[in-house]
Amino acid sequence: MITSSSNARIKRVRALQTRRRARQRESAYVIEGVRLMREAVDAKAPFKLVLHTRQMREKEPRLLEMLSELSVEVHAVSDSVMHSCSDVDNPPGLLAVLSQTAVPLPPKLNLALIVDRLNNPGNLGTMLRSADAAGVQAVFLTGDTVDAYNPKVVRGAMGAHFRTPIVSTSVADLDEQLTGLETWLAEAKTGQPYDQVDWSRPTALMIGGEARGSSRQVRALASRSVHIPMRSGTESLNAAVAASVILFEITRQRGRR
Numbered sequence: 001m002i003t004s005s006s007n008a009r010i011k012r013v014r015a016l017q018t019r020r021r022a023r024q025r026e027s028a029y030v031i032e033g034v035r036l037m038r039e040a041v042d043a044k045a046p047f048k049l050v051l052h053t054r055q056m057r058e059k060e061p062r063l064l065e066m067l068s069e070l071s072v073e074v075h076a077v078s079d080s081v082m083h084s085c086s087d088v089d090n091p092p093g094l095l096a097v098l099s100q101t102a103v104p105l106p107p108k109l110n111l112a113l114i115v116d117r118l119n120n121p122g123n124l125g126t127m128l129r130s131a132d133a134a135g136v137q138a139v140f141l142t143g144d145t146v147d148a149y150n151p152k153v154v155r156g157a158m159g160a161h162f163r164t165p166i167v168s169t170s171v172a173d174l175d176e177q178l179t180g181l182e183t184w185l186a187e188a189k190t191g192q193p194y195d196q197v198d199w200s201r202p203t204a205l206m207i208g209g210e211a212r213g214s215s216r217q218v219r220a221l222a223s224r225s226v227h228i229p230m231r232s233g234t235e236s237l238n239a240a241v242a243a244s245v246i247l248f249e250i251t252r253q254r255g256r257r
Contacts, residue, residue: 001076002051005084009049009075013085016097020147027100029149033092034060036159037067043162046099047072053082053093060094072096087151100149103165109137109181110202111250114174116218117143117209118239124148125156126240127207132160134247140177141168143215171217178204183222185214186246188236191225199250207243210236 002010015022016030023029028048031040040047041063050067054076057064068074082091113136118124124146131139141148148166160166169177181204184197206222208214214222228237228245237245 001054001078002081003078005081007081009051010077010081010085013049013051013095013097017085017087017151020150023100023147023149028097029100029154030087030095030097030151031154032086032088032095032151034063034094036154037063037094037096039159039162040096040098041066041070043159045162046101047096048099049097050074051077051082051085051095053077053079053091056093067096087155102167103161103163105165105167106137109177109204111136112138112140112178112181112204113243113247114140114142114178114183114204114206114218115145115243116141116206116214117212118145118207119209119211120239121146121150121152122156123210123238123240124150125153125158127243128153128157128160128164128166130240130244130247132157132164134244134251136164136247138165138167138177140174141166142171142174142218143209145209171215171221174218175221178221182224184224184226185219185222186242187213187225187227189227191227193229194226194246194249197226197249199253203250205243205246205250207239210239 013030016028050072052064064074082093113131115127128139146153181202183204185206206214206218228242
């Protein structure tokens, strides 16, 4: 059992939890909890390391045996060590380091989401979760959007990383990816109402960060604008909520055909 937070493995986990550069350098990230762990196993995600408390061994013996059978490096740790390397106030007692393995893009896109200059990890996590549920085939992250493997993003996405292609890209490369798609920029009080758009055609929806919106370069890629009508006095919706509302209107319309 690992009982010291000075252990090299623990220092590595803490670095991955707190530093984007460490995640990029190792091409790795951390997941926590039984639910995400099961989803990772089902998705055949590449595990690098698993840490668990004694209580978790008693609670989930079969899951830990399964991971050991996959030749994953599995270590028991003390409660204090788990707390030191967890990203949550009440650690679930189970975490893993995974390789950042991208879900492949489909040959032809029918629905894509572009997220530009979004800095809030909770918002991006919620957006990824909604995109996954709405059947989005690819999510492109541009500008200085928060790292998709930030632990808060991973938690909020609820397994979307295992099912939905998530691509960090430049605006120049994004332009190539959008070939054949109608590009709609979501804005406040500008453009067509979202429920009056015909969403049957191949579509890319662009969502900008709440503080600064989309960059000029990304806006230039949009052919049209769309908005969500609201009662007077309400300035705008949270970016993740706005994306969810529009994505599920697209899903609703397409489900009728």
